[in-house]
Amino acid sequence: MASGTVTESKRVTNLSVTTNYGRKVLNVYRVSASGTEKIKVSFCTDVDKSVIVHNFEKRGWVQVGPEDDWNFYWAVTQSCRNIFSVETGYRMDDNQSIIHYNMFVEEYRKSPQSTWIMKPCGKSQGAGIFLINKLSKLKKWSREAKNPFNPNLTKESYVISRYIDNPLLIGGKKFDLRLYVLITSFRPLKAYLFKLGFCRFCTVKYDTSIQELDNMYVHLTNVSVQKHGEEYNSKHGGKLSVHNLRLYLESTRGKAVTEKLFANITWCIVHSLKAVAPVMANDRHCFECYGYDIIIDNDLKPWLIEVNASPSLTSTTVNDRILKYKLIDNIISIVVPPDGVPDVKWNKCPPPEALGNFELLLDEELCAQEDKEFSSGKYRGLSSKWK
Ligand SMILES: Nc1ncnc2c1ncn2[C@@H]1O[C@H](COP(=O)(O)OP(=O)(O)O)[C@@H](O)[C@H]1O
Numbered sequence: 574m575a576s577g578t579v580t581e582s583k584r585v586t587n588l589s590v591t592t593n594y595g596r597k598v599l600n601v602y603r604v605s606a607s608g609t610e611k612i613k614v615s616f617c618t619d620v621d622k623s624v625i626v627h628n629f630e631k632r633g634w635v636q637v638g639p640e641d642d643w644n645f646y647w648a649v650t651q652s653c654r655n656i657f658s659v660e661t662g663y664r665m666d667d668n669q670s671i672i673h674y675n676m677f678v679e680e681y682r683k684s685p686q687s688t689w690i691m692k693p694c695g696k697s698q699g700a701g702i703f704l705i706n707k708l709s710k711l712k713k714w715s716r717e718a719k720n721p722f723n724p725n726l727t728k729e730s731y732v733i734s735r736y737i738d739n740p741l742l743i744g745g746k747k748f749d750l751r752l753y754v755l756i757t758s759f760r761p762l763k764a765y766l767f768k769l770g771f772c773r774f775c776t777v778k779y780d781t782s783i784q785e786l787d788n789m790y791v792h793l794t795n796v797s798v799q800k801h802g803e804e805y806n807s808k809h810g811g812k813l814s815v816h817n818l819r820l821y822l823e824s825t826r827g828k829a830v831t832e833k834l835f836a837n838i839t840w841c842i843v844h845s846l847k848a849v850a851p852v853m854a855n856d857r858h859c860f861e862c863y864g865y866d867i868i869i870d871n872d873l874k875p876w877l878i879e880v881n882a883s884p885s886l887t888s889t890t891v892n893d894r895i896l897k898y899k900l901i902d903n904i905i906s907i908v909v910p911p912d913g914v915p916d917v918k919w920n921k922c923p924p925p926e927a928l929g930n931f932e933l934l935l936d937e938e939l940c941a942q943e944d945k946e947f948s949s950g951k952y953r954g955l956s957s958k959w960k
């Protein structure tokens with residue numbers, strides 16, 4: 574995949590697919606060290622971003638090509654498919670898409686006043702997204718898609734979801750959260766949340782009127798969309814830290830509801846992972862860094878919008894660069910044993926000081942140990958409340 578142009582992964586139709594189709598095994602590492610022998614760690618990357626390369630070089634690792642003998646590979650989906658020869662598996666055929674359309678019509682009839690958001694499966698970063706508020710518009714769009722002058726359109730699958738039309742606004746503007754989650758194992762589930770998440774704001778005020786339905790500066794919070802707007806501020810890049818959001822909410826809505834909101838966000842993340850854990854490939858050599866998109870509505874209810882398997886590592890501001898550098902740095906500290914050499918036999922229990930800005934969300938292995946200790950009276954309570 575073209576280096577330097579890889580930003581965010583393609584949209585997947587559904588996180589809970591029953592095969593691994595659509596899953597992106599982001600990062601792979603492999604061990605060539607044996608015993609205590611000191612080796613030079615070699616890395617390979619498909620993503621030619623300085624936040625990645627500088628982090629590896631800082632550790633004295635040497636860059637090699639994918640065909641060479643690497644210890645650590647920051648790979649995009651296609652490379653992983655090649656490496657593991659993963660079956661591409663299940664794909665929808667025409668009939669199935671008709672079945673899904675009927676399901677949508679049923680859903681639509683339950684709440685005909687709702688607005689819906691359509692997202693092409695093969696795109697990301699807000700590309701090709703549009704909103705509809707009438708079934709007739711969807712029918713018109715589908716007829717147009719079948720236009721013989723536009724034959725490619727018929728091949729594209731779309732995800733359609735209920736549009737959250739009452740987002741929490743700050744300064745009259747819509748925003749969503751981008752949170753990073755590291756998964757070092759799916760079975761048992763071991764997941765960490767990066768505490769330096771941020772909010773991404775729209776550049777123009779939120780407006781639900783029909784005239785603004787096509788105005789993506791009102792509805793889509795992606796930086797890749799907003800940075801083209803006239804009101805885009807390249808200094809702060811339309812971003813606010815989650816930490817500052819928390820302070821803002823504590824002062825405007827109160828501490829208790831803010832606490833509850835953040836607990837619900839973690840609940841959402843943990844349960845989305847538990848939902849897919851049984852069907853994910855659980856290779857001991859792999860870990861994942863997911864980018865979660867979450868919208869908070871005006872009743873302070875969080876909604877999971879999307880989980881990106883290859884979240885964008887493009888830096889738009891100075892703070893952004895610092896944050897993403899730390900993200901990669903912290904990830905490496907967690908997934909590589911304390912001696913700095915990738916080792917598949919390691920028990921994946923990083924010491925607390927290796928976590929950096931990550932916090933443990935869930936470690937099912939530790940939970941199981943604690944359960945044992947609990948019954949024997951030695952409970953320590955470290956592995957998370959999300960059992
Ligand atoms: N159901 C929804 N309700 C409200 N806004 C949404 C919804 N789905 C997506 N959005 C907005 O559109 C943006 C892009 O959608 P997303 O699913 O993240 O696709 P992409 O892969 O293009 O980033 C989101 O960041 C959010 O601002």
Ligand SMILES: [Mg+2]
Nearest residue numbers: 698699866879
């Ligand atoms: Mg997104």
